[in-house]
Amino acid sequence: MEKAPQAILFLLLTTVHLGIAQNTNINGENEVHVGVILDLGSLVGKIAKTSILLAMEDFYAMHPNYTTKVVMHIKDSVGSSVQAATAALDLLANYNVKAIIGPQKSSEAFFMSEIANMSKVPVISFTATSPSLTFDNIPYFVRATINDSLQVNSIASLIKYYKWREVVPIYIDTDYGRNIIPDLLDALEGNDARIPYRSIIPQSATSEQIIKELYKLMTMQTRVFVVHMTSSMASVLFTKAKEVGMMTRGYAWIITFGVASLIDSLNSSVLEAMNGALGVEVYVPKSTELDNFTVRWTTRFRMDNPNDPLLKLSIFGLWGYDTMWAVAQAAEKVKSTKENSEDGHEFLNAILQYKFRGLSGYFDLSSRQLQPPRFQIINVVGKGWREIGFWTAQDGFSQKFSKQKSNKTYLNIEPDLNPVIWPGESTDIPRGWEIPTSGNKLQVGVCTSSGYPEYINADKDPTITGTTKASGLAVEVFEEAVKRLPYALPYEYVFYNTTGSISSSYDDFVYQVYLKKYDIAIGDITIRYKRSSYVDFSLPYTESGVAMIVPVRESINMTTWIFLKPLTPGMWFGSIILFIYTGVVVWLLEFLGNSKTALSQIPTQMHINSTFCTSDIAELLV
Incomplete structure (x- = not known):
């Protein structure tokens, strides 16, 4: 993605240094302004907003003696990278924020990278999972979530476990969708599997376009699909897949972490369409604190969002909660009145050094992103899901979280997983390929x-x-x-x-x-x-074979009488006789015609003479 010109950003950021980083409220607390940029119309944005508000309430209720107070300024990116960058500039110029939580999408993080570098304000995102977000070019960016590449080995392990040789990825045509594919290819090759075809769905694809692509997939032999896209797009995909008959016996579907983590918030009709699919999501350790927080979060969310009663707390909400705790703790540790350009690096280090056990598990950002987690393998059944096992890079698969298999890795044969109910309510493991039966051969x-x-x-x-x-x-x-x-x-x-x-x-x-x-x-x-006139022919791929065979004479007598050669002597003699005969006949016809004319004139002359004589006699008598 193209970066904004540095000159323009410099002019927009000059106002950042006109104010101070902190203010003091009437209670004598130092106020640390922090910006939050979320897509408040999305599932993740709605869930995260409630979580970060509760996080600030819980943090200062737990630490009443702290002399700093984080003041949040929440902005809506409406799913636009440009709007997210505009919101970041507004937060820096008008509120002089010390950190920015967000943005929500990986594409927005790319767009804001130059802003973070020039302003030297840490940007902490708990939702941007794209592997292409590296820290070499974005030194002030922190990923308070996992890298999408961490889940590809678990997916490849599932494919190897069920002895599938081919898999077709279905992914959205965005940075989020495309950037996982190279790592998925490498992981599959390491497990003796391959990708015969890639199904790329445009972000603006209509239902008709998705159905057309699904019909194309039905003509192929591969029956194993890995879906990597947003929850809204995945909902449409699975609904249409059920309509065309691709959620039946013989098919296998695997959804990646981005969709699996929001499985509890999807519409019941979507869940029914997804029945039989496998999912990979981050395992969250159970605790009393988590149970209590879930109850409080549900109550608060329904009060703030009465029109979305079905949404439930997800791992993104927990990461948002823990991220706000890390930012609030860093603000208390730094306690600086320096301008952002001077203490941005110090504030970033305070965030990276703070390690604690949060609601999402052990929260450690020392490597600028969360450490590799334990993945939970789920199976969508009915209007919910059930657990079929766990996976880690060190121990591979296990049926229970507490089971230790330190002497095995995910490459070992015979890992442990609970039985799966596949599409079509089948308990038989799909072969992974079929001769297409969606239509006649x-x-x-x-x-x-x-x-x-x-x-x-x-x-x-x-x-x-x-x-x-x-x-x-x-x-x-x-x-x-x-x-x-x-x-x-x-x-x-x-x-x-x-x-x-x-x-x-x-x-x-x-x-x-x-x-x-x-x-x-x-x-x-x-x-x-x-x-x-009634069928179409292919282009001919062989010669017609039609030919004419004539005798070849080695020598021809080239004389003056060569013009006589086209006809045989007999033909010449017959032609001469016919010519003479024709002449005789014509002469006879002419001769007989003239004779008949002469004879017809004799009676007329006699009649004239007789008339003359009579008149003469009459004249004499007078």
Whole structure:
């Protein structure tokens, strides 16, 4: 992510040094201003706000003689990195805060890194778990939570325990989602498993886009999925997965810590959709203090959030509580009136050096993040979950928290886990792969070539199975094309018996695809205009083989009479006779026509002469 220009940040931060770090209230206590930046519209933000308010009340009730008083200023980031950075600048400029609790998201922490470096004010986040948040470039950043990479070995151990060879991660396309993948790949390779495909869900994905991706996953052979995304996105994913039939027998789902830690606050319909999934979450030791605090937290939360009665205390709320105790203790230890730029490093060291047993367990930030915890493996059942075991890097799996296995590691065979109820309420461990059964297999029509069986030869098994076997060049080309697809494509051959003439048989064979009896037809099928009008053909991958054979004469007599060669002597003689015959016939027709004309003129002349004589006689008589 691009950093804000240092010049602009410098101008915005100059006001930080105009005030003093602490004020004195009417009770003579030194006030230490601390900023809190949370997404108050999210589950984590709502849970954490109640926890940190109770933390300050409990801390000063426990230490009434302290001369410092932490004053919190809570800002809402509304889930925006820009808004989180703006809130941080406001806290530094107008309240001169000595520390900032938050931000909530890893992307917001990246955006605020330059602000923390320039202001020299510690930034402590109990929710930013991205592995890419390193302390080399952000010296004033403290992760009061775990690194997401710590859970990948527990996930890889689960995959090895159930003897799965392939797994598909489904993750959100953000820094939080992407940054765990390299570590997950390494962990899986160390356990003889691999990732054949990565399912990346955009942060702005709609329900239709998620369903489309799920259908794509259904066409693959892998049936083991690791879900790493926000709780809101995971809720939509599992709801749609149940709709399309992917929460049934044979499937295996593993949810990472980010979703598993909020499992108690998810809607009951979402939990029902997630039934059978496994989850990895941080184990919190049970204690009387924790039980009492849970009761007080629930009462306080319902008073402050009457519209969210289902939300329950999570590990993020406990980390927020313990973080505020560490900040309040550091404020009392430093007791300085220096400006932030001078005592920021001292205040940071006080936070890192303070170690105590809090509600979340042993709270130690000496390495700028919490120490590797013991993970709890859960199984979502009904409208809740049940515990199936624990995992640590040193001892591997165990059914109970107190069980010690110092002579084993997570790489050992036969770890201990309680039985799991898998999707579809099955108790049988999924194989991890299946030939996709969400729809019918691809129906591939085949027939035996009429003249070239080497090209394609098909035959139907006469036994009770009735399966069709096919071989030949066309079959090999088809099967090689299927192998090159990036996903599994199940298919079966369907035999077509050619009868009648060759042309009509192949026309009918191709027409079966148009009728949807076959999804595809392979064979020595000629591409013709009529057939192309109702089916699509692939590009030809062999030559047509059509050729014309003519005799070749070695020598030709090149003489003047070469023009006579195209016809044989007989043909020439016949042509001459026909020419003479035609001339005679034409002459006769002309001759007979002229004779008939001459004869027809004789009676007319005689009639004229007779008329003349009569008139002459009449004239003489007069």
